[in-house]
Amino acid sequence: MGDEEYAFDIGVVKEILRLTEITAVPNAPAHVRGLLTVRSVLLPILDLRTMLGLEETEAEDQRVLVVEVNGLTVGLLVDKVNEVLRVPVSVIDDTPKLAAGGQELRSVAQLDDGKRLILILNERGLIDLDEVSTIVGDNKDTKSLVEERSEGTVEEKQMVTFYLGDEEYGFEITQVQEINRLGDVTRLPKAPSFVAGVTNLRGQVVPLINLRQRFNLEDKEADDRTRIIIIELSGHRTGIIVDQVNEVLRMPAKDIETTPSIVNSSQQGESSEFMSGVCKVNNGERMILLMDTVKLLSIHETQALESMAGGTAKQPPPKPKPEKPAGEAPKVAAPSKPPEMVTTPEDDGLEMVIEE
Template identity: 40%
Template sequence: ITEIELSAANHSNTVSEIESSLEINEEKEVEKIKERQLVTFILEGEEYGLPIESVREVLRFKEATEVPGSPEYVLGLLSIRDMILPIVDLKRLLEIENLSHHREPLFQSEDQRIIVVDIENILIGVVVDKIQQVLRVGEDKIEPPSGIFKKNEDDPLCGIVKLNQGDRLIMLLDGKRLIPEQKLKGIRGMVDESKEYLNKEETEGEEIQMDEIQLVTFRLGKEEYGIPINDVQEINRLTTITEVPKAPDFIDGVMNLRGNVIPVINLRKRFGLEDTEKDESTRVIIVNLEDRLTGLIVDSVSEVLRLAKSSIQRPPRIIKEDVNIQFIDSIGKIDDQRMIFILDIEKILDIKERGELREFSERDMHNKE
């Protein structure tokens, strides 16, 4: 009886140990999935990031109308979809470059973008040299900034993201504290005065914003496409694609996304377009297909923008010779010169192909194990 009791006690201890181990593993798994999604960009050769929840949209750079007597970091005002948008030079605001002249012209390039941020219910456009990517990083990769990095108590720097064993550093900015309170009051007053001058009601802008869709837009050849931002997990530069034997035709191969091997679809091939050489502009948009992370290779990512739903319409049966209607959900018109084909990612693969993607992912996971 003693042996049986001892055996039972040992069994009970073993079960407890296993349960404890499982609980620890579950806790580790919970910790593992704590991530933050960032929009990263370049300023004077250094990489910075903003939490994606602070970013309303990303626009191509446009000249703003100067406002007499405005601070040196305010480039002017821009009218976007009946909305007055103050434009701020982020380098001047953060005192990253030497300001020897009060109104030195801003150097312009094709890569420059305006990131629209919401700070205390004021939409403000900040000019950056270049958008780098949209990515997810684990909380364990973010360290508090040391005194070396922070200039003063108003500095919006809230963390340092260390990637690739510290070879890649991203200065994480607090979107809510991007502009100090006193400077923000001045910008708010400037916008209010402009609205009065243009006879724009505050409610008009709010109603327009409520009836909008947010898109990530990208190019394939001469055409511009869009994917609802809620369908986009992140946007990365193209890394090494590994070909896999017996992969479905629509899969170029697999890529490593922070330790996860994910299938990659070449949208040019998928849409029946001629394939081209990849270059610095090539991007991989990560989406969720069949509950699996999947990469979509595109020629370049244009911007993140908001489009009024009134500007969106159902596509006709025939659009253009090089645009396949089966993948298109709707068409957005920004003006007479610019049209965006909005994709439904569920239509990118048919039922049979979705099954093939599922089987491919499961087979690849099995091989990895």
């Protein structure tokens, strides 16, 4: 927000929504923007700028972060969402007491050798649960949603939606590892047309697929909205270049239909053969084409991509080990440090949603 970057732990963020019409709440505090209807349920919306004492402004790409605190679901209005990022715990420091000012800040992440600072917010210290309960009141729709989710009676799918031109697409959230801004790209000679090149992601060489080229769409220059969606293809991290990431959205599984055979067989563009379904939002007023990462590449293309993936920056050759004096006991080697980012529950990193 403004010139600063803030973040929440991904564990408390349930969805990221576009801002639509908000219904004002009479006599509410200044930071309470009102109520937003999400799938026929009322969601209280709090203005994060006002809560942090920042100057009010109207941003073009405002988003609503839907977070859950102690069983209560709240929408936080932010200027825009930047990334969904994994960072190693080693770069996260506790907020200095002098700088904290209150309980709103939890810690600070130092990226790019300290050149980029991200303020990690404490949702429990930021949100007044009693206030939220008062706003929601005894709303039956809200209670019904909480009860249905806790009992597991509503099957939902969560997805990351994005744009290519005017069309909206989506990946299931289980297929997405993180979302990054587009950095430096190194072109590769004789690579397929849809392979934009490779990029350095925290020391790992990651191949990039230009989805516009893959779908035979008109090329477009990258801008500040261009993003890379990191997925896994055949065991290798791969970046998918898209025009803009839109939302992290939950929707009932019943509103997702398999791709009609007539669409796959018709001339609806190259993207149809990579689809796994069609999501109908608001009774079909908004359609999202759900993509299947497995279908993005053929076996031959996947093998070609594997030759580009998984490398790391070249390291200088190790220094020769000095010979041990006779009779000296061998030293036991210390266990090697695990990689900064792994996808197991014992992960040594923190995954965050970063907003501005």
